[in-house]
Amino acid sequence: MKKKAGATNVLPTVRTEIQQRLAALTPEQFVAPQRAHEPDAHVACIATDEIKRLYTLQSQLREKCADLSLSAIQMGEAAQRRLLSEEGVREIIREMRTPDSPALKVVEEMRRTHRELQQVFGLLEIVNDTLHLEILRQHTDLFDKSVVYICSDWAICWKEISDDEKDALARVLARSIRSGPDEVPPHNRLH
Numbered sequence: 001m002k003k004k005a006g007a008t009n010v011l012p013t014v015r016t017e018i019q020q021r022l023a024a025l026t027p028e029q030f031v032a033p034q035r036a037h038e039p040d041a042h043v044a045c046i047a048t049d050e051i052k053r054l055y056t057l058q059s060q061l062r063e064k065c066a067d068l069s070l071s072a073i074q075m076g077e078a079a080q081r082r083l084l085s086e087e088g089v090r091e092i093i094r095e096m097r098t099p100d101s102p103a104l105k106v107v108e109e110m111r112r113t114h115r116e117l118q119q120v121f122g123l124l125e126i127v128n129d130t131l132h133l134e135i136l137r138q139h140t141d142l143f144d145k146s147v148v149y150i151c152s153d154w155a156i157c158w159k160e161i162s163d164d165e166k167d168a169l170a171r172v173l174a175r176s177i178r179s180g181p182d183e184v185p186p187h188n189r190l191h
Contacts, residue, residue: 018123018130021060022053031059033150041157044142047150051138054131055150061124068117075110 012020030052037043047055083089095103135142135156142148145158146166161169 014123014126018057018126021057025053025056027052029056031056032152032154035149035151037151037153037155037157038159041149041159043155043157044139044148045156047154047156048138051131051134051150051156052154054127054134058124058127058131061120061127064120065117065124068113068120072110072113072117075106075113079106079110 011017027049033055083092092103095101096107098104135148139156142156142158146161148156148158150156
């Protein structure tokens with residue numbers, strides 16, 4: 001497909017990107033979870049290929065988020081060291097007034113990394129929710145279980161939490177509700 005003159009690089013829609021990434025995953029590429037069976041857990045079923053694809057994509061996006069976060073931290077630390085040097089502030093102010101200066105290039109790279117991190121994190125949130133919903137859609141009996149997780153052998157397990165754990169969770173939720181709606185942990189999430 002030829003690009004029209006003056007056309008910008010058009011990204012696929014979010015849905016299309018996720019569909020393409022999932023379709024590209026083969027069973028050989030599946031990334032198994034690292035979590036072992038817990039002694040008090042119940043095995044509900046074995047994950048389907050769709051759940052394995054979603055879990056693998058979730059793992060890939062988490063890894064990408066971690067890489068981008070580390071890169072942003074390293075750039076920030078380097079900028080901070082430079083600012084704290086004797087001539088750092090004056091030198092950076094002078095560079096910021098000069099087109100294509102190293103300081104401006106670093107600022108643009110930091111902005112690009114931040115934008116990419118936001119985009120990848122947004123995809124990760126969608127894939128997390130989709131994975132959770134897919135498990136519940138395929139296994140409606142898991143809907144009211146307190147903790148649902150996928151083990152290293154692809155078993156989907158569930159367990160009930162103890163009364164002490166429920167009390168602790170209730171205290172955390174109560175504090176979260178008092179601090180605002182954005183702080184409330186999601187209910188019944190895949191762990």
